[in-house]
Every structure is written in structure tokens, then in C-alpha cells.
Amino acid sequence: MTSRQAQIDRRTSETKIQIDLRIDGRGTSQIATKIPFFDHMLTLFSRHSLCDLTVNADGDVEVDFHHTVEDVGIALGQAFTKALGDKRGIRRYGWAYLPMDETLAxxxxxxxxxxxxHYKAPEGVASIGGFSFTLLEEFLRAFCTNAAVNLHVEILYGRDAHHMCEAVFKGLAKAVDQACQLDPRVEDIPSTKGTL
Ligand SMILES: [Mn+2]
Incomplete structure (x- = not known):
């Protein structure tokens, strides 16, 4: 098996993002986005997906966190697309119910x-350390579009903003891990159309 990995270097006038992704990793990471809560989320995404992940983001966080969060989502999605190639042999689908104390995602x-x-979450949820809760959806949309995935996320219930966000990132990690795993019985591209 060729190693499933990708490097992405994405530069705009708003952000400079460097990502190094190794899908078949050990869950080790080095994350620096200048947004402590986002670092926490990406670190636990790596840990629970068992992907090795380096993210360096130098964005205009003095404006707000929007550009950095969205652009990391774009670059991470691009990294998965590149690392997975033609997706030969993958399980393709993944899912998780992820509890975090009072929250279930x-x-x-x-x-x-x-x-x-598809995204459904409670309205009017508080920010977390300056990280607006609505950025969660922005991240997911950017990741979804650039990884070219069908992604359904619902926070079924919860109260604490930190828990709700964390449950989604951990659930995403578990679902991505499952979907990207190579199943030895799948010898080709897992689609009756012959392409994904
Ligand atoms: Mn936490």
C-alpha cells in the first residue's frame, strides 16, 4: 500500500495554512492556529481519528477567527481528497454517536x-473562548465541500457549548476513521458506478 498522506500549502491575503496529513497514523499532532480552542478541537480530531496531523495557520485573527477556521477546513478537506486518491479499498461510509457528558452528537x-x-444544532449557543459557535458549521461546510463528502451532523441534545463542539469534532474523527479504513475484502473502488 502506498502511504496515504498529503501536504497542503494554501496562501491567501487573509491566511497562510500548511497542513501535513497522514491518514494511517497514530493520532499524533502538532497544531498551531493562534486560536486555542480550535487547536484543542484539531488535536482531538487527530487523536480520535488516528490520523497524524500537522496544522500551521497564520491568519488574520485580529479581524476575527472566521477566515482561519474556514480556511483550515478548506485545506483539511483538500488534504483528505489528495491523500485518499481514487479511494480504492476504503470502507467509504462511517458513523458515530458521540457522547460528551450531557451532550449527544x-x-x-x-x-x-x-x-x-446537513447540519442541525441548537440556536443561540454561547461562544467558547472567543470562538463563535457558528464557526463550527463554517468549518464543517468548508471541510465537506473540499473533501467532497456527504456529511450529516446533528447535535441531538446538549447544554454546554464546549461539550457540543467537542462532541462534533470527536464524532467527525470516529466517522472519518471508519470511512477511510481499508477493508481487505474491498478490492476496487466501493461504488457500483466504478468511481467516487
Ligand atoms: Mn475539551
Whole structure:
């Protein structure tokens, strides 16, 4: 098996993002986005997906965190697309119910090649350390579009903003891990169309 990894270097006038992704990793990471809560989320995404992940983001966080969060989502999605190649042998689908104390999130993913995000979360949730809760959806949409995945995320219930966000990132990690795993019985591209 060729190693499933990708480097992405994405530069705009708003952000400079460097990502190094190794899908078949050990869950080790080095994350520096200048947004402590986002670093926490990406670190636990790596840990629970068992992907090795380096993220360096130098963005205009003095404006707000929007550009950095969205652009990391774009670059991470691009990294998965590149690392997975033609997706030969993958399980393709992954899902997780992820509890975090009082919160329960459900994350379901299909590496279908067709971007679609379904997102449902409580309205009016508080920010977390300056990280606006609505940035969670921005991240997911950017990731979804650029990884070309069908992604369904619902926070079924919860109260604490930190827990709700964390449950989604951990659920995404578990679903991505499952979907990207190589199944030795799958010898080709797991689609009756022959392409994903
Ligand atoms: Mn936490």
C-alpha cells in the first residue's frame, strides 16, 4: 500500500495554512492556529481519528477567527481528497454517536465525491473562548465541500457549548476513521458506478 498522506500549502491575503496529513497514523499532532480552542478541537480530531496531523495557520485573527477556521477546513478537506486518491479499498461510509457528558452528537459521513452538508444544532449557543459557535458549521461546510463528502451532523441534545463542539469534532474523527479504513475484502473502488 502506498502511504496515504498529503501536504497542503494554501496562501491567501487573509491566511497562510500548511497542513501535513497522514491518514494511517497514530493520532499524533502538532497544531498551531493562534486560536486555542480550535487547536484543542484539531488535536482531538487527530487523536480520535488516528490520523497524524500537522496544522500551521497564520491568519488574520485580529479581524476575527472566521477566515482561519474556514480556511483550515478548506485545506483539511483538500488534504483528505489528495491523500485518499481514487479511494480504492476504503470502507467509504462511517458513523458515530458521540457522547460528551450531557451532550449527544451524531455524525455520519460518505466519501461519495459529492459534497453535501446537513447540519442541525441548537440556536443561540454561547461562544467558547472567543470562538463563535457558528464557526463550527463554517468549518464543517468548508471541510465537506473540499473533501467532497456527504456529511450529516446533528447535535441531538446538549447544554454546554464546549461539550457540543467537542462532541462534533470527536464524532467527525470516529466517522472519518471508519470511512477511510481499508477493508481487505474491498478490492476496487466501493461504488457500483466504478468511481467516487
Ligand atoms: Mn475539551
Amino acid at each position: 451524531r455524525v455520519v459521513i460518505d466519501f461519495s465525491g459529492r459534497p453535501f452538508l
